[in-house]
Amino acid sequence: MQTDQLAKAGTKEWIALAVLALPTLLVSMDATVIYLAVPSISAALKATTGRLS
Known part of the structure; x- marks a missing residue:
């Protein structure tokens, strides 16, 4: 493959x-x-901040 050609993605990719x-x-x-x-x-649920964590 030459350096000026780009490889295209196939089906697996x-x-x-x-x-x-x-x-x-x-x-x-x-x-x-x-x-x-x-x-x-x-x-x-009327939860407080402490109960949420």
Whole structure:
């Protein structure tokens, strides 16, 4: 392969990217849901700051 040619990603590389990106997406979505739900949950349970941690 010459140095002026760029190697293109094949099917295996795209599958590996999807396998790595999917868990990252799920964790970030979970963190967002928890961040948005904590105020409602703490208000419903009348929890103090010490009990939330």
